[in-house]
Amino acid sequence: MQGFAGLMWLLSVALILFSGFALFDAATRREDAYRAADKKTKTFWLVVLGLAFVVNLIFNILSFLPIIGLIATIVYMVDVRPALRGLPGGGRSRRRGSSSDGPYGPYNGGR
Secondary structure: OHHHHHHHHHHHHHHHHHHHHHHHHHHHEOHHHHHHOOOOOHHHHHHHHHHHHHHHHHOOOOOHHHHHHHHHHHHHHHHHHHHHHOOHHHHEOOOOOOOOEEOOEEOOOOO
């Protein structure tokens, strides 16, 4: 019985880490990337993945709610994340540069 409890604990920790990673990934993507990929809004995914993370923290893995959270997390990771990563810039926030930057640096109009 202790082996089963240990396995369930490991699965719970893995599920918490998986949903936490998905939540962090969704939070670091740009809002307009979700619209460009024709997925729901960033706020929608942050709420869904945040609820999944909290449910995984509170409830036992053998409960019904963590399974729903796992399904939502899998949908994000398999469908939404690849669509966002396929966009130019990977859907990530720009930290430096401007909209006139080309592949070799800023475009200066031929000067």
